[in-house]
Amino acid sequence: MELSGVTREVSMMLLPEAKVGDHVLVHAGFAMQIVDEKEFEEMNALLAEMHGAPRTVNELGS
Amino acid sequence: MSLAAELSRAQQRQVAGELVAEIGRLAEKCGRRLRFMEVCGTHTVSIFRAGIRQMLPENVELVSGPGCPVCVTPDEYMDKAIAYARREDVIITTFGDMLKVPGTESSLSEAKAAGADIRIVYSPLDSLQVAKENPDKKVIFLAVGFETTAPTAAATVLAAEQAGLQNLYMLSAQKLVPPALRLLIDDPEVLVDGFILPGHVSVVTGTEVFRFLETEYHIPGVVTGFEPLQILRSLYRLTKQVAEGEAKIENEYGSVVKPQGNPTSLAVTSKVYEPVAAKWRGIGEIPASGLKMREAYKAYDIEEVLPLPAGQLPATKKTGCRCGEVLKGIVTPHDCPLFGKACVPTHAIGPCMVSVEGVCAAWYKYGKGIFSYGNQ
Numbered sequence: 001m002e003l004s005g006v007t008r009e010v011s012m013m014l015l016p017e018a019k020v021g022d023h024v025l026v027h028a029g030f031a032m033q034i035v036d037e038k039e040f041e042e043m044n045a046l047l048a049e050m051h052g053a054p055r056t057v058n059e060l061g062s
Numbered sequence: 063m064s065l066a067a068e069l070s071r072a073q074q075r076q077v078a079g080e081l082v083a084e085i086g087r088l089a090e091k092c093g094r095r096l097r098f099m100e101v102c103g104t105h106t107v108s109i110f111r112a113g114i115r116q117m118l119p120e121n122v123e124l125v126s127g128p129g130c131p132v133c134v135t136p137d138e139y140m141d142k143a144i145a146y147a148r149r150e151d152v153i154i155t156t157f158g159d160m161l162k163v164p165g166t167e168s169s170l171s172e173a174k175a176a177g178a179d180i181r182i183v184y185s186p187l188d189s190l191q192v193a194k195e196n197p198d199k200k201v202i203f204l205a206v207g208f209e210t211t212a213p214t215a216a217a218t219v220l221a222a223e224q225a226g227l228q229n230l231y232m233l234s235a236q237k238l239v240p241p242a243l244r245l246l247i248d249d250p251e252v253l254v255d256g257f258i259l260p261g262h263v264s265v266v267t268g269t270e271v272f273r274f275l276e277t278e279y280h281i282p283g284v285v286t287g288f289e290p291l292q293i294l295r296s297l298y299r300l301t302k303q304v305a306e307g308e309a310k311i312e313n314e315y316g317s318v319v320k321p322q323g324n325p326t327s328l329a330v331t332s333k334v335y336e337p338v339a340a341k342w343r344g345i346g347e348i349p350a351s352g353l354k355m356r357e358a359y360k361a362y363d364i365e366e367v368l369p370l371p372a373g374q375l376p377a378t379k380k381t382g383c384r385c386g387e388v389l390k391g392i393v394t395p396h397d398c399p400l401f402g403k404a405c406v407p408t409h410a411i412g413p414c415m416v417s418v419e420g421v422c423a424a425w426y427k428y429g430k431g432i433f434s435y436g437n438q
């Protein structure tokens with residue numbers, strides 16, 4: 001697995017569902033979560049909201 | 063992909079400016095000073111680096127809570143680790159930031175200088191290799207951390223079991239965040255209008271574990287990431303909630319934080335560990351806020367296998383360190399008479415000055431930080 005350009009061994013024990021090619025968050029040598037690349041959309045949604053659009057950023061459970 | 067990579071610096075500054083203006087406008091509506099607390103050491107560092115405290119309007123204050131696992135680890139734990147390290151038949155494996163943490167009388171780095179075999183590892187799993195290569199030694203991993211680290215230690219135990227390793231052990235001081243938040247809120251000296259909830263902890267636990275803030279205490283909490291803009295976004299969210307009289311748990315870190323967290327990690331942790339009352343430095347014992355190894359895994363718990371004889375540990379003593387109050391956000395490091403004088407990062411009196419994620423260390427290093435993107 002490549003980590004910011006450096007290749008390291010990362011255990012998939014805690015994230016068996018990850019597939020080759022997924023971006024993952026790593027903590028202490030373990031893959032912890034698949035990264036969902038929607039940050040950018042969230043930011044855009046937030047800016048739109050600040051400018052008066054309806055609330056779009058994920059709200060849990062509601 | 064990080065936000066910083068996608069937006070130009072000018073764009074970031076503009077977004078930050080808009081967020082700050084909006085935070086100020088919303089806070090104005092509340093008619094009083096708002097106080098938000100971050101409870102993750104990485105947030106603390108990021109807030110200082112970016113100078114977020116300085117850019118916030120007068121009526122919004124940020125305080126740091128007990129967010130660094132090293133800082134909340136009590137002296138007694140360090141004393142035990144040092145006592146084990148001094149044994150001929152022991153190799154200690156640990157994350158590097160534990161080395162300089164003062165115990166009552168000395169530290170692991172002093173023990174190391176005196177010949178103890180202490181090895182810094184990047185992952186608890188690295189301890190397996192050390193154990194394999196040293197079959198005649200007991201290899202002890204210092205399992206210190208929050209919900210994010212617990213599954214990595216637990217997985218290491220399971221891997222050791224699978225490999226049939228008989229000489230790998232844990233000295234555990236794992237902590238859980240939600241019980242600590244409860245204790246803080248219940249403390250009349252601690253006044254908080256909302257929490258910036260820890261990103262990495264939430265990756266594992268999910269967001270539901272923080273729901274009690276909303277249902278039992280009517281205090282808002284927002285999970286967020288570690289970039290300055292993400293932190294500002296969470297502050298905007300919190301201020302908006304307070305201004306509108308709401309108290310909800312929101313997730314601003316949806317790219318990696320799912321409502322259910324990481325179920326495999328949670329299952330692995332609870333296979334090996336069970337909740338137990340635990341001592342937090344400066345705060346005291348908090349019910350069900352720590353983890354101990356279950357009966358089935360006692361063979362991996364060094365305190366069960368090789369208990370330290372009573373009397374081998376030094377009696378606790380007072381140092382004048384105010385870490386306890388600092389960790390609760392009641393005083394700032396500047397209120398500690400030792401800050402920057404007797405206590406500096408190179409000669410730390412308390413753990414808050416040792417850990418890179420410690421509140422005092424952050425104040426010392428970034429106290430005058432100014433807001434600037436990209437200069438990290």
Ligand code: SF4
Pocket residue numbers: 101102103104105129130131207208210260261262263419
């Ligand atoms: S949650 Fe992770 S990043 Fe934040 S203080 Fe704990 S260990 Fe550090």
Ligand code: SF4
Pocket residue numbers: 382383384385386388395398399400401402405406410411412413414415416422
């Ligand atoms: S400045 Fe040093 S002695 Fe004072 S509270 Fe912080 S760590 Fe403790």
